Amino acid sequence: MLSTMKRGAWADDLTAIRDASLDGVIRARTLEQLGVARSTVWSRCRPEGPWQRILPGVVLLHNGRPSTTQRYLAALTYGGPDCLLSGYAALDVAGYSTADRNDVLLLVPAQQHRRAVSFVDVERTCRMPDGLRRGHLRYAPPSRSLIDVARRLSSADRCRAVLTSGLQRGDVTVDQLARELGDGPNRGSGLPRSIVRELGDDAHSVAELQAQKLYASSGLPRMVHNEDVFGPSGEWIARPDGWLDEVALAWEIDSLRYHFTAEAHAATLQRRARMQRAGIVVVSTLPRQLTSDPRTVLADLRAAHRLACVRPRPAVFLREAA
Template sequence: MKRRLWNADSLFDLSSTGVVTRRQLREAGVSDAAIDGRCAAGGPWQRLLPGVVLLRNGHPSTLERSAAALAYGGPNSMITGCVGLDSFGYGTNGSAGEVHLLLPAEMRRASVSFVRAERTWRLPKPITKGSIRVAPLVRSLVDATRAAKSEARCVALLTEVFQRGGVTIDQVAIELAEGPRRYSALTRRVLRELRDNAHSVAELEDQRLYRTSGLPAMTHNCDIYARSGEFIANTDGWIDSVALAREVDSVTHHLSPADYQRTQARRNRMQAHGLIVVSHSPQDIRDRPTQVLDDLRMNYQHALARPRPDVVMVPRESTG
């Protein structure tokens, strides 16, 4: 019998993730027969992708799947989309789905297993996150939204990155303008709505619901000042004729409980200046729209019946 010239433990030196290519194994002295045998059912290794092996069995982690995708795609490939966003610290749950891989346009690699391979002439300079190459944040974000299955998902992806200051609306607009139009219609439409100052899924839903109320037009995302010039607050919506403020409440739509507490302090200040504030949670807006409309109409009548406080509304500029 031919003596084995390689040591299984030493193979882990080939990769920090335990993901190696078949070529690497051959160069380390592992025969094709040994590779196939160890990757067989019940063996200690597993074949993740064509020509790519994980040096352990069991369910591969997100890191191992990402490393396998890059090994499959070659040295000029990079990860984008939701898994790319995850690497920047955005909780997209990208680990539960496919790994979106960008490849040079001239490279021939098919989508396979958990990898969605996309060839592009617009291959950006990658950013290294640990041992993983990823597309820049704005490209990862736009590619994630292009794959979104619903408007709510698309808005949630965009607003999380916008609210945390990762990229601006203008940067996303430029990326969309320079990229392919295919699969981008939803992202373009949502971005137009966000340019109109709707910064969350809940606010978009609330604005659409309000348009069915029969009440006067509402200005969205504006600043309120006392006549003296003292700043009172910014508000999600405003009916200027009666000084009624509209608020959409949710801890999940702020970045921390401290943000939520600041929202409550702001609301107290608004009420101290005589503003009528109507607030609902995203769940109310989604699940109890009739009750929300009734509350808005009732509070509008209350606001109409009292003297309007001496305050001034200033629309806010679109950010980005």
């Protein structure tokens, strides 16, 4: 419960005002309840003043550039207690890389009237998800946030990159993304629906999807993807991105970006060494080569296939489905 100060007494000690704020973000109405006259609030929010009006009815208690967290808090303060961050803002709070996106998507209940303003985009929805919290920040779960981003994209590659980021982190499954799309509005759903269908084929990165499309033009035998390969005694060897079983050829799409940590990349190198010790011919491709130099990638694959055809096939096999 806020205790109203004597008119003008707030200026003698700003502690109460700072304590009532969230990282310097406070409602103008709260300031009035603390004894700051409305005219004083807006006077202090003039360009030369010590505060700023960051959103309608929301004040930031300094006149410098707001931090990302302050922008998120301001949006939530503007939206009210039932709103949630979604889209890039929610993914940022959840720890995703969002390339410093400036827009903030706010989900508000359908019966609540809030308009898009400044850096805040508002979506009124009848499907308010159960929110997550990090400190004072309330945000939609990854499945909703990812789809809310995807519905606003026009680039297929960017849409794949966003959706596969959730799959790679283990935050969502393809089925969860498909359900979220099915339950949501049709507006903007065409592209993410097609991407989710592609992701259902067990390709878990943009690079792997690009590789599969390029390989289709190679004229080489059919390749399977993400299948476990075992040695003659049943020991597991690897799960390469692509596999030609007839000649025991593996295709690996290598990039630290898709393996997240140095430890995971080291595991990739160890897996490749196991394959080579088992006699498997391994082709390694960097993701950027798929688009910058596809002819060389295809030439490497065809040369490796010729090499695999002339050497005895090693005793390695795919495990048959149960």
